[in-house]
Amino acid sequence: MRLFTNISKEIILGWRSHFFLLTVTLAVAYFLLMTFLIPEDLSTNTQLILLTENEEIARAIEASDRSSEASLSFVSSRDELYESLNRSFSSIGIIMSGDTASPSFELIFQGHEDTKTRELVKLMVAHLLHGSNNQPISSDNVQYLQRKQDDGLDIPFNKSFLPIFLMFESIMMGMIMVFAMVFSEKSQKTLDAFAVTPGRAWEYLGAKVILLIILGIIFAIILTALAVGLQAKYLQLILIVSIGSFLSTSVSLIAASFYENLSQSMAAMLTLTVIFSLPMLSYYMEGFSPWYLRILPTFPIIFSLKGAVFPNQGSTEISGLILVAVEAVWAFVIAVNLYKLRMRRVRM
Amino acid sequence: MIQVSDLYYSYRKDKGFAVNGISFEVNEGEIFGFLGPNGAGKSTTQKILAGLLPVQKGKIRVMDVDVSATTPDFYNKIGVSFENPNLYLKLTGIENLEYFASMYDVPTEDPVHLLDMVGLKDVAKRRAGEYSKGMQQRLVFARSLINKPKVWFLDEPVSGLDPSTSAAIKELIKEKRKEGTTIFLTTHNMHIADELCDRVAFIVSGEISLIDSPRNLKLQHGKKLVEIEYRANGSLKRDSLSLVQNADRQKLNSLLDHEVIETIHSKEATLEEIFIKVTGEELEK
Numbered sequence: 001m002r003l004f005t006n007i008s009k010e011i012i013l014g015w016r017s018h019f020f021l022l023t024v025t026l027a028v029a030y031f032l033l034m035t036f037l038i039p040e041d042l043s044t045n046t047q048l049i050l051l052t053e054n055e056e057i058a059r060a061i062e063a064s065d066r067s068s069e070a071s072l073s074f075v076s077s078r079d080e081l082y083e084s085l086n087r088s089f090s091s092i093g094i095i096m097s098g099d100t101a102s103p104s105f106e107l108i109f110q111g112h113e114d115t116k117t118r119e120l121v122k123l124m125v126a127h128l129l130h131g132s133n134n135q136p137i138s139s140d141n142v143q144y145l146q147r148k149q150d151d152g153l154d155i156p157f158n159k160s161f162l163p164i165f166l167m168f169e170s171i172m173m174g175m176i177m178v179f180a181m182v183f184s185e186k187s188q189k190t191l192d193a194f195a196v197t198p199g200r201a202w203e204y205l206g207a208k209v210i211l212l213i214i215l216g217i218i219f220a221i222i223l224t225a226l227a228v229g230l231q232a233k234y235l236q237l238i239l240i241v242s243i244g245s246f247l248s249t250s251v252s253l254i255a256a257s258f259y260e261n262l263s264q265s266m267a268a269m270l271t272l273t274v275i276f277s278l279p280m281l282s283y284y285m286e287g288f289s290p291w292y293l294r295i296l297p298t299f300p301i302i303f304s305l306k307g308a309v310f311p312n313q314g315s316t317e318i319s320g321l322i323l324v325a326v327e328a329v330w331a332f333v334i335a336v337n338l339y340k341l342r343m344r345r346v347r348m
Numbered sequence: 349m350i351q352v353s354d355l356y357y358s359y360r361k362d363k364g365f366a367v368n369g370i371s372f373e374v375n376e377g378e379i380f381g382f383l384g385p386n387g388a389g390k391s392t393t394q395k396i397l398a399g400l401l402p403v404q405k406g407k408i409r410v411m412d413v414d415v416s417a418t419t420p421d422f423y424n425k426i427g428v429s430f431e432n433p434n435l436y437l438k439l440t441g442i443e444n445l446e447y448f449a450s451m452y453d454v455p456t457e458d459p460v461h462l463l464d465m466v467g468l469k470d471v472a473k474r475r476a477g478e479y480s481k482g483m484q485q486r487l488v489f490a491r492s493l494i495n496k497p498k499v500w501f502l503d504e505p506v507s508g509l510d511p512s513t514s515a516a517i518k519e520l521i522k523e524k525r526k527e528g529t530t531i532f533l534t535t536h537n538m539h540i541a542d543e544l545c546d547r548v549a550f551i552v553s554g555e556i557s558l559i560d561s562p563r564n565l566k567l568q569h570g571k572k573l574v575e576i577e578y579r580a581n582g583s584l585k586r587d588s589l590s591l592v593q594n595a596d597r598q599k600l601n602s603l604l605d606h607e608v609i610e611t612i613h614s615k616e617a618t619l620e621e622i623f624i625k626v627t628g629e630e631l632e633k
Contacts, residue, residue, distance in 0.1 A: 001450070002450060002451060005447060005450040005451070009436070009439070009443075009447050012438075012439065012443070013436065013438050013439070016438040016475075017438065188434055188435065188436070188437060189430070189432065189434035190434050190435065190436055192400060192430065192434055193428075193430065193434045193435075193448070193488075193491070194451070195399075195400055196398055196399070196400065196423055196426065196427075196428040197423050197448060197451035197452060197495075198420035198421065198423040198424050198451060198452060198453055199420075199451040200420070343400075
C-alpha cells in the first residue's frame with residue numbers, strides 16, 4: 001500500500017515536473033530526426049564517365065558485363081568530361097585511347113577516394129576492357145560463420161539508430177532523471193521528513209524506479225510505433241526496457257547517494273553514461289566486441305533491443321537479460337542500504 | 349517517557365563534541381523545553397532522540413525503546429516538526445498531508461481538520477511551493493501531528509510566525525499536553541519556553557547547565573521587588589519596593605491604602621536574564 005502511495009506521489013511529481021511531456025516530446029523529436037535528418041541510405045554509387053574516340057572500344061565496353069554498382073556514361077570531349085566530374089562529387093573519369101588490341105586508359109579521380117576505391121576502379125576498368133578471365137564466384141562457394149537472419153530486407157540506415165535511441169532515452173534517461181529527482185529532494189530535505197515515518201527505504205526508492213520504468217516504456221512504445229509500426233515485438237520491448245531501466249536507475253541511485261548536489265555529481269553521472277554507452281560501438285561494428293564491452297550490462301540490452309524492434313535482424317538473448325535483471329536487483333539492494341544509512345536508521 | 353544518559357555526539361567523530369555528556373529525563377505528558385543559543389546542541393540532541401542521527405555514545409530510551417535500535421513501530425508513535433520547512437513543494441498542502449498520512453500503520457488525523465487547525469484550510473489545494481514561509485512552517489507543524497504522536501518533537505515551532513498564528517500554535521501545543529502528549533521543544537525563544545514548558549533545560553556548548561521549572565528558576569534567581577507608579581499631591585511618582593524587607597512591605601501597604609495607584613509590577617527575573625546569569629551566554633548570538 002505504501003509502495004502504491006509512493007508511486008502515486010512520484011507520478012504526480014513527475015507530471016508536474018513535465019517529465020511525461022518531455023518524454024513524449026523527445027520520442028517525437030527522435031522520430032523526426034530519424035526520418036528527416038538521417039539518410040535512409042549512406043551508400044554512394046560511383047559514376048564512371050568515359051571518354052573514348054575509338055568506336056570499337058566503346059562498343060566493347062557497352063557489351064561487357066555491367067554487374068557492378070557503378071553506372072557508366074559517355075562523353076565526347078575532355079571539356080565535357082571535366083564538366084561532368086565537377087557536377088558529381090562521386091564520379092570518376094576514364095579516358096580511353098589506343099585500340100581493342102592494346103587499349104590504354106587514364107583515370108581522373110576527385111581526390112577524396114581512398115586506396116581501396118582507387119584499386120577497385122582500376123580492376124573495374126580492366127574488367128570492362130578485357131572481361132574476367134577467372135571463374136565467377138558462385139554463392140555456393142561462400143561460407144558465413146555467423147549467418148544473419150536476413151529476409152532480404154536490410155535495416156535502413158536511419159532506422160538502424162532506433163535501438164541506440166531506445167538505449168539512450170528509454171534506459172539511460174532514467175540515470176539523469178534520478179540524479180535530478182534525488183537532488184531536488186535533498187535540497188528540499190524531504191528525506192528527513194520521510195525518515196521519521198515508518199516508511200521503508202525500498203518503498204521510497206522503488207517508487208522512483210517504477211516511475212522511470214513507466215517513462216522509459218512510454219518513450220519506447222511511441223518511438224518504436226512511429227519508426228517501425230507493428231513490426232516490433234512490443235511485449236519483448238517492454239520487458240527489455242523495464243529490466244534496463246531498473247538497472248540504470250538503481251546504479252544512479254547508488255551514485256547519487258554520495259553527492260549533495262547536481263554539480264558535485266556531474267563527473268560521476270557523465271562517467272556512468274559513457275561506460276553504459278560503450279556497447280554501442282559493438283552495435284555498429286559487430287566485429288568489435290572485446291570482453292570489456294561484453295561484460296557491460298548494456299551489451300546484451302542493446303542487442304536485445306535490436307532483436308525486439310527488428311525481429312528479422314536479431315534476437316533477444318534471454319540468458320543475458322536474466323543476468324542484467326540479477327545485477328539490477330543487486331544494485332537496488334545496495335542503493336536501499338545506502339539510503340537506510342543516510343536516513344540514520346542503522347548505527348554508523 | 350524519555351531517558352537520556354551520558355549522551356555524546358560529534359559530527360567529526362573526534363573530541364569536538366556537539367553534545368557533550370548530557371543526561372536528563374522527560375516525564376509523560378510534560379512539555380520539556382531545551383533552551384540554548386544557536387549551535388548549542390539542541391537540534392542535534394533532538395535529531396538523535398528522533399532517530400535521525402545515530403547514537404554514538406550514551407543511552408537513550410524513548411517510550412521504553414532503545415533509540416539506537418528502532419523499528420518502524422517507533423515512528424508510528426512520534427511526530428517531528430522541523431525548524432525549516434521540508435515539504436514536497438510541487439504537491440498541494442492537502443496532498444502533502446495525505447501522502448505522509450499514508451506512511452503510518454496507525455489511525456491518522458483527518459488532513460482537512462489539521463489544515464483547519466493551522467489556518468490553511470482555504471489554501472489546501474494550493475501547491476506548497478506557493479505558500480509563504482510562515483504557511484509552510486504551519487504545514488510542517490500540522491504534518492507532525494498527522495499520526496497522533498505520543499511523543500512530539502518540536503524544533504522552534506513559532507519561529508518566523510506572525511503573533512496571531514504564533515498564539516494559535518501555542519494553544520494547539522497546550523491542547524496536546526492536556527491530551528497527554530509528551531512534548532520535547534527546542535527553542536532559543538525564552539518567552540515561548542516560559543509560557544509553555546513545565547520544565548526547561550539550559551544547554552550551552554553541548555552541556556546542560558541546569559534543569560528546572562520556569563517558576564522555580566524565577567523564584568530562585570528573581571529579585572523580590574515590586575515597581576509601582578502612583579499619584580501623590582497631584583504628581584506621578586515611581587518607587588521600587590522589596591517584598592522581603594518589613595519597611596518596604598509597610599510602605600507598599602500604605603500606598604495601596606492611601607494613594608492612587610496607576611501601575612504595579614512584580615519585578616521577576618525573565619528566563620532570558622536567568623539564562624545569562626547561569627550560563628554567562630547570550631541567547632541571540
